[in-house]
Amino acid sequence: MKPKRIIIIGGGTAGWMAAACLTRFLPAGWTVALVESDAIGTVGVGEATIPQIRLFNQALGIDEDEFLTATQGTIKLGIEFSDWTRPGHRYMHAFGAIGRGLGLLEFQHYWLRARAAGVAGELGAYSLNEHAARARRMQRGTLRSSPHLAEMPYAFHFDAGLYAAYLRRRAEAARAQRIEGKVADVRLDGEGGNVAGVTLDDGRQVDGDLFIDCSGFRGLLIEGALATGYDDWSHWLINDRAIAVPCAHGDTPQLPLTGATARDAGWQWRIPLRHRIGNGYVYSSHHIADEDAERILLAHLDGAPQAEPNRLRFLSGKRRKLWNRNVVALGLASGFMEPLESTSIHLVQSGISRLLKMLPTGAADPAVAAEYNRQSDFEWERIRDFIILHFKATERRDTPYWQDRAAMPIPDTLAAKIEQFRAQGLIFREHEELFTESGWLQVLVGQGIEPRAWHPLANGIGEADLAKYMAGISLMIEREVAAMQSYDDFLAATRPAAGVAA
Ligand code: FAD
Incomplete structure (x- = not known):
């Protein structure tokens, strides 16, 4: 060899x-x-990354604090989607589990039933990461009290x-x-x-x-x-341009979240790093002119722009x-x-x-390359479907862009997933697809897809017990979050030494 x-x-x-x-x-x-x-x-x-990046860094033997320092890195506990379902609405796709299933059945079935009975909060109330992000808290390593929560999943902005x-x-x-x-x-x-x-x-x-x-x-x-x-x-993912610009931090406290705000002809990202905020407007050139997109982006920054806007095109x-x-x-x-x-x-x-x-x-060997391509195609296509879901399943019809998004045909694989959820709250993660059931659940619910029913086995628990079960999960999450480090303390502990390049 x-x-x-x-x-x-x-x-x-x-x-x-x-x-x-x-x-x-x-x-x-x-x-x-x-x-x-x-x-x-x-x-x-x-x-902006997802939690798997930590496995990559660990495989390379990278010390996390050294990495955060060297890259002006911050923590990401999930993505907050604003104005996607309708203007004024927001939800999170937070990393990690939502609630906790009972026996055979996943959590969402109990949540759907409890919500119909008026004894459940919003879905995000059962996400450890969402609570922690909003409370500006964070914990690395083993969690204090709950064996089922194990570690808190997190990623980085850098x-x-x-x-x-x-x-x-x-x-x-x-x-x-x-x-x-x-x-x-x-x-x-x-x-x-x-x-x-x-x-x-x-x-x-x-x-x-x-x-x-x-x-x-x-x-x-x-x-x-x-x-x-x-x-x-591009017939499914019509956005073909982006304008990126970094800006200074404003007065709002830093949250360990990526922001994704829907706009009239696309959406805007907000990525809080230590030394600045990364921003960008991703849009469809069929629906807005570059100059208008740039103007809208610049009008929605936390602080002063720190560079000339960078215009990008893609397919x-x-x-x-x-x-x-x-x-x-x-x-x-x-x-x-x-x-x-x-x-x-x-x-x-x-x-x-x-x-x-x-x-x-x-x-x-062509046979090896073929297998590589087969596995890659599967991974890419499931991610593609997950992204399309955000554009397709929305009540927004307020601009031609959103009207077009609602009218577009979608891949059969995604249509099947939406229908299974709509029928009775079913979500199946296929093989090794990247996004887990809780990722799909948050986006399906967040984008306003309402299941007509839940799994019949969720009726096997009495209403009083159901309410206790839901309240127990919320309480466990609240206690866990209260015991976490404040995000400000975390940032202070991993602050780059003076002189690290910005
Ligand atoms: P590049 O950074 O473009 O590097 C290409 C390299 O090739 C350069 O070194 C260049 O010098 C070299 N090169 C090209 N031509 C030649 C030549 N003729 N001779 C010698 N060298 C050459 N990904 C995420 O995971 N999270 C995000 O938040 C995210 N946001 C994004 C936002 C936008 C608008 C875009 C467009 C992408 C985003 N991505 C994001 C994707 C991410 O930026 C890329 O996956 C990542 O940066 C890898 O880029 P690259 O190394 O493939 O390409």
Whole structure:
């Protein structure tokens, strides 16, 4: 088994995540080189994550406090959706479980019945993370009193540029070779059509066995050289532009939440970092002009803008094959879905771990690549459905954008999920799909889908016991949250030393 030379093209978040991870796990003799161009730069956005990022950092042996300090990182307990169902309405998709099931049955059936009987609060009353986020509290490690709650799930907001720089330092320390230069040409070998190497604009040649395309939207290898093709999902995910701008913190206290506020022709994100807030308006160019979108974004900032607005264009969808010949695409080179549920960095992470599981021993085997693509397609498509749900299931009809969203056809897979929930509150997580039952539950309920009934087994408990059961869960959550550290104390304890780059 000959050691291989792996070449990563691109040094954004995706490229340096791949380099840091591969250099940590590859067997002796294998080498990793990364080509990037400072002149081209990175996309400069991508700052909200989901809890799985902690597994990635842990696998790399990263100390969490050091990481938070180096990246101006903060904590995220979930996403708050404002004005999605209707103007003035808000709900959370908080990480972690909602309530606690009894015996065979999931919590939502008891909640639906209790709510009909008038003995239950809003769904969010049964989420530990939602309570903690609103109370501005947070706890790492084992929770105080409840074996069923185990640990509190959390993710991070971080400065994307600082995260890539942090990973770069680790990757280079682990002997990843960084090659500064602009790829001018991609050379294919004669027979199999594999990529043999790239030629830089100064004539240098970089050859390898396996290539990881992290070149961003350009997709230099996967599309530019291999013409893999693209599954265009823009008929479901119509937003095709974003404007991003960081701003100073205002007077409002920091919450450990990502904000997602629906607007007339899209939605706005709000990502509170330590040193600034990341903001962006994701919108449909069919429904609003760039200048108007920029004006609306700038009118909804907490503090003064800290940079010129960054305008981005994209097409929602994914490459037909994420692994084609000897090229694996990660990050924006593999495709993009709008960042409503902060899934892109996670898809980089799961692509890397899938690649490690299927690391080719000899020449890249088509059967292995086919399995990689099958698993990736499933993961992408379920995430796609989850994102579409936010746009489809809403009462909003107040602008042409929202009227169009309500009228659009949706994938059968999503339609089936909505109907199962509407029929009797059923939610099934399929295989290893990313979002859990509680994620689906919060968004289905939050977006206003009302089940007609609940599971008949939920009637097996008397009404008084049901009320006690619901109140018991709320009480347990309140006690747990009261015992947590204040979020301000947490931020103070992990504050970057003076001089950490902003
Ligand atoms: P890039 O950052 O674009 O990096 C591409 C690299 O390729 C650069 O180093 C560039 O120099 C190099 N390159 C390109 N061409 C050449 C060449 N010819 N020669 C040499 N080098 C070259 N994800 C999340 O998880 N959470 C979020 O909140 C989130 N928000 C987002 C908001 C928006 C508007 C967008 C567009 C994306 C968002 N994402 C988010 C996605 C996230 O930004 C990306 O997944 C992540 O940054 C990875 O980007 P990348 O490394 O693939 O691409």
